[in-house]
Amino acid sequence: MLLASLLGLSRLQFALTAMFHWLFVPLTIGLGFIIAIMETYYVRTGNEFWKRTTKFWMKIFAINFAIGVATGIILEFQFGTNWSNYSWFVGDIFGAPLAIEGIFAFFLESTFFAIMFFGWEKVSKKAHLLSTWLVAIGTILSALWILVANAWMQFPTGMEFNPDTARNEMTDFWAVALSPVAINKFIHTVTNCFVIAAVVVIGISSWYLFKKREDEFSRKSIRIASVFGMVSLVILIWSGDGSAVHVAKKQPMKLAAMEGLYQSTEGTPIVAFAILNPKKKISDMEVDSLAYSLQKPFLVNISIPQGLSLLVDRKMNSFVPGIEDIINGGYKYTDQYGNQQIALPVKERMRRGKLAVNALAAYQMAKEAGDEQSKEYALRALRENYPHFGYGFIEKPSDIVPNVPLTFYAFHIMVILGGFFLLLFGLAIFLDRKGMLTRFKWFHLMAIISIPLVYICTQAGWIVAEVGRQPWTIQDLLTTNASLSGVSSSAVLTTTIMFFVLFSVLLAAELTIMFKVIKKGPAAQ
Amino acid sequence: MEKSIVQRIWLFYYEGFKSMTIGKTLWAIILIKLFIMFFVLKLFFFKSELSVYSTPEEKSNHVIEQLTSTDN
Numbered sequence: 001m002l003l004a005s006l007l008g009l010s011r012l013q014f015a016l017t018a019m020f021h022w023l024f025v026p027l028t029i030g031l032g033f034i035i036a037i038m039e040t041y042y043v044r045t046g047n048e049f050w051k052r053t054t055k056f057w058m059k060i061f062a063i064n065f066a067i068g069v070a071t072g073i074i075l076e077f078q079f080g081t082n083w084s085n086y087s088w089f090v091g092d093i094f095g096a097p098l099a100i101e102g103i104f105a106f107f108l109e110s111t112f113f114a115i116m117f118f119g120w121e122k123v124s125k126k127a128h129l130l131s132t133w134l135v136a137i138g139t140i141l142s143a144l145w146i147l148v149a150n151a152w153m154q155f156p157t158g159m160e161f162n163p164d165t166a167r168n169e170m171t172d173f174w175a176v177a178l179s180p181v182a183i184n185k186f187i188h189t190v191t192n193c194f195v196i197a198a199v200v201v202i203g204i205s206s207w208y209l210f211k212k213r214e215d216e217f218s219r220k221s222i223r224i225a226s227v228f229g230m231v232s233l234v235i236l237i238w239s240g241d242g243s244a245v246h247v248a249k250k251q252p253m254k255l256a257a258m259e260g261l262y263q264s265t266e267g268t269p270i271v272a273f274a275i276l277n278p279k280k281k282i283s284d285m286e287v288d289s290l291a292y293s294l295q296k297p298f299l300v301n302i303s304i305p306q307g308l309s310l311l312v313d314r315k316m317n318s319f320v321p322g323i324e325d326i327i328n329g330g331y332k333y334t335d336q337y338g339n340q341q342i343a344l345p346v347k348e349r350m351r352r353g354k355l356a357v358n359a360l361a362a363y364q365m366a367k368e369a370g371d372e373q374s375k376e377y378a379l380r381a382l383r384e385n386y387p388h389f390g391y392g393f394i395e396k397p398s399d400i401v402p403n404v405p406l407t408f409y410a411f412h413i414m415v416i417l418g419g420f421f422l423l424l425f426g427l428a429i430f431l432d433r434k435g436m437l438t439r440f441k442w443f444h445l446m447a448i449i450s451i452p453l454v455y456i457c458t459q460a461g462w463i464v465a466e467v468g469r470q471p472w473t474i475q476d477l478l479t480t481n482a483s484l485s486g487v488s489s490s491a492v493l494t495t496t497i498m499f500f501v502l503f504s505v506l507l508a509a510e511l512t513i514m515f516k517v518i519k520k521g522p523a524a525q
Numbered sequence: 526m527e528k529s530i531v532q533r534i535w536l537f538y539y540e541g542f543k544s545m546t547i548g549k550t551l552w553a554i555i556l557i558k559l560f561i562m563f564f565v566l567k568l569f570f571f572k573s574e575l576s577v578y579s580t581p582e583e584k585s586n587h588v589i590e591q592l593t594s595t596d597n
Contacts, residue, residue, distance in 0.1 A: 059547065066551035070559060077566065080573030088575060088588040117548070118541025165585045166592065361593035364586075482592060485574040495570050502561060509554055517547065 006489040007481050010082040013496040015466070017074050019459055020503045024068020024510075026458055029143060029190065030197025030232075031061045032136035036129075037224055043129045053217055054132075055120075056522035057201065060514065062117065067510040072146075074499065082492060086473050086483030091167030093159055093176060094149050101145035108138035140190050147189055151182035153474050154465075155250045161386055163363045163379060168477075181250065184242045191236035192458055195421060198229025199447075199454040202428055204518055206447035209438050217522045219437050226428035233422055240418070241311065247468075248312035248320060249336065251475060253400060254468035256323045257407040259308060262297045264322035270307030271412070275300040276405050282323065282398045323404070327397045346397040353391025356382055390472060393482040402470040410463035417457035424450055 035057050042050035076098070079087040087094070115123060115131035123131075152158075158175030159168040170176060202225045205218035247255045255261075260276055261268065280295040309318040321331050321343065329345035344352075359381035366374035394400060424447065431437045469475065473483045528536070542548070575584045 062548065062551060066555050069555060070562065073562060074566070077562075077571035080575070081571045084574035085588050085591050087573075088584060089592075114538060114541065118537060118544075122537060165581065166589045167585070357593055360589065364589055364593070486591075487574065491570070495566070498566065498570070502558075506554070506558065513547065513550065 006487070006492060007484060009489050009492040009496060010078075010484060010487075011480065013082065013492055013499065014075065014078055016496065016503070017071070017078065017499055018466075019462065020499075020507070021068070021071045021075065022458065022462055023455060023507070024064055024071065025143070026193035026196040027064045027200060028061065028068060029136075029139045029193035030195070031057060031064070031200070032132075032139050033194060034197050034201055034225060034228060035061055036132045036136045037228065038221075039129050039132050041224075043125045049216065049220075051120075052522055053221060056217070057221070058116070059517055060200075060204075063510060063513050063517065067506050071503075071506070082485055082487055083473070083483050084485040086478060088167060089478055089483070090153075090474065091159075091162075091165075091169055093152055093168055093170050096170065096173070097145035097149045097177075101142050108134060108141065112138065140193075143190060143193075144186055147186045148177050148179075148182045150465075151179055151185045152176055153472075154185075154469055155179055155181040155246070156474055156477055161382075161389075163360055163382055164367070166360070168474075181246050184239055184246055188236060188239040188243055191232045191239060192461065194232035195229055195236055196454050196458055198225040198232065199421060199424070199450045201225035202229070202424065203447045203449075203451040206444040207518070208521065210441060210444035210448065212438075214521055214523065215438060219432065222428050222437055223432050226425050226432065229421070230425040230429060233418070233425060237418065237422075245312050249334070251469055252321050252333075253323065253326050254402065254407070254464075255312065256321065256326060257402045257404045257468055258411040258464060260297050260404060260408045261308070261320070261322040263324050264320055266309070266319045267306040267317045268308040268320040268322075269303035269305050270311060271298075271301065271303050272307075273300070273302045274298045274408075274412075276408055278405070280404075282401045282404070323401055327400070346391070346394070346400055349388045349391040350394050350397070352385045352388035353394065355392075356385035356389040357392035359385065387476060390474065390477045390479050390482070393479040394471070399471055402468050407464055407468040410460040410467070414457055414460040414464060417453055417460070421450065421454065421457070 035054055038050055038054040038057065041047070042054055079094075112131040112134040115128060116135050119128050119131065156168070157179050158170060158172035160171050161167075162169050176182070202222050205214075205221040205225070208214040208218040244255065247258075256264075259271055260274060262280070275298060277296055277299050280297050306316045308320045310316055312318075312320055319331055321333070325331055326343070327346045329343040329348065331343050333341055333343055335341050359378045362378035363375055363382060366372075366378055391400075427443060428437070428447070431440070431443060437443075471479045471481070473480050542552075545552075575587065578584045578587055
């Protein structure tokens with residue numbers, strides 16, 4: 001109970017911090033590029049209008065950056081205090097990308113930030129423009145290394161476990177940095193940031209149009225943001241498709257939870273709209289299998305036949321495993337090396353995981369006793385069973401199922417809102433082309449409402465990625481509960497409350513200052 | 526007399542900070558936040574659990590014990 005409480009609190013604290021951090025980061029990344037595009041117009045045309053426009057959005061960028069900067073460091077505090085087993089276990093794989101990120105963030109951003117904000121009258125137009133672009137590029141390079149580290153947790157590769165240190169050691173930097181999951185995650189996340197910034201620019205500009213203010217500024221800002229947003233969203237959707245393919249191969253349970261898929265068939269359908277049956281529980285299969293199978297997964301379900309098979313395998317009749325299939329194993333799948341395999345039941349993986357964990361203990365004992373033969377034997381057992389190491393910490397098969405309702409609804413909210421933003425950008429481009437951007441109040445309201453919606457969308461995406469991969473901190477190798485430190489739950493509760501207060505104050509400060517600047521408008525530049 | 530590169534960099538930042546309006550508020554927020562994070566939270570609430578061990582071997586042994594002590 002204590003462990004469950006500590007685990008729950010530690011996860012709550014991490015989620016709170018990460019979600020708060022993610023309120024600020026995407027706007028900084030996306031807005032940096034929109035500003036750079038606007039300033040490019042200024043340098044190319046020499047029109048002072050673009051300079052004023054750039055300076056206004058730069059101010060919004062600065063507010064967001066100032067409030068959000070360093071909030072991510074709190075996550076690193078938590079690694080050491082709440083998740084010390086995890087921090088040690090990931091070894092230098094997390095350290096190297098985060099160190100590179102720190103160098104980029106410090107040198108590139110801080111140097112060119114100063115020129116961007118202080119250098120308007122001090123350096124040439126082109127030097128200033130270069131700085132603005134370098135700040136924008138610096139933000140995505142920083143993000144790249146964080147995402148590489150995150151992708152490694154979802155798809156561990158390019159490393160070897162050292163039984164002497166209990167650390168995973170990087171054996172192939174490029175396998176880690178250029179893993180297909182990392183590349184896809186990077187494209188998906190960065191284009192997500194671009195979409196957020198585009199929606200924020202359209203939303204704020206629409207507020208001015210709603211108030212019949214700043215006509216030219218708003219129309220031209222919307223023009224740039226809508227095209228930028230539309231291009232980004234198309235790439236975002238394309239990378240989302242790639243993400244689904246990777247998830248299907250590397251984290252099939254996450255995909256099953258995203259789709260509320262319990263028992264599958266060949267030619268697996270995809271859910272277009274559904275309401276989950278709240279009575280459908282994942283219980284331990286042996287104990288409660290009858291009750292389990294009697295409950296239907298959905299109360300309402302509209303599906304597209306064979307859609308999921310087509311999406312993840314590009315074949316109409318392929319088999320995409322459901323939750324129950326994954327627990328029972330026995331289905332054919334293609335592994336990461338392209339080989340056909342038969343999926344192992346979770347119980348078998350648990351057995352092999354326990355063998356691996358016990359082999360690690362036996363290795364240590366043999367090392368202390370100086371028994372080379374036993375050490376060699378234990379090492380062989382550890383190496384053979386290491387791909388299942390994390391299953392050694394699983395108590396029952398149903399423990400490998402994430403929170404299905406949360407993952408399912410978060411995924412579908414994300415997809416529905418993605419479609420909504422496609423409509424928003426399309427409408428903005430159409431109305432701009434027809435010279436009707438100022439005319440329709442409903443469009444202005446739609447754009448203003450889109451600002452909170454785009455944040456809900458991105459947070460939903462984060463929930464899919466992180467809740468959907470539970471119970472793993474490192475896929476198949478380390479569970480969330482095995483990652484915990486031995487801190488007291490009251491200490492975690494105290495710091496969680498402190499973070500909540502700190503973050504609420506920061507968010508209130510951000511919104512207050514931002515509203516003030518927006519109210520004054522670009523004319524104040 | 527022409528200013529040295531160091532003087533020019535100093536003046537660049539000095540004048541930049543001096544001319545800021547809203548930026549001063551933002552800098553105040555950044556500094557207060559960093560103070561709370563590093564001098565309150567990190568110092569008093571977020572000590573690394575492994576920092577009580579002085580050598581990497583001790584840290585390894587602690588983590589191995591944690592990972593293998595569960596009922597396997």
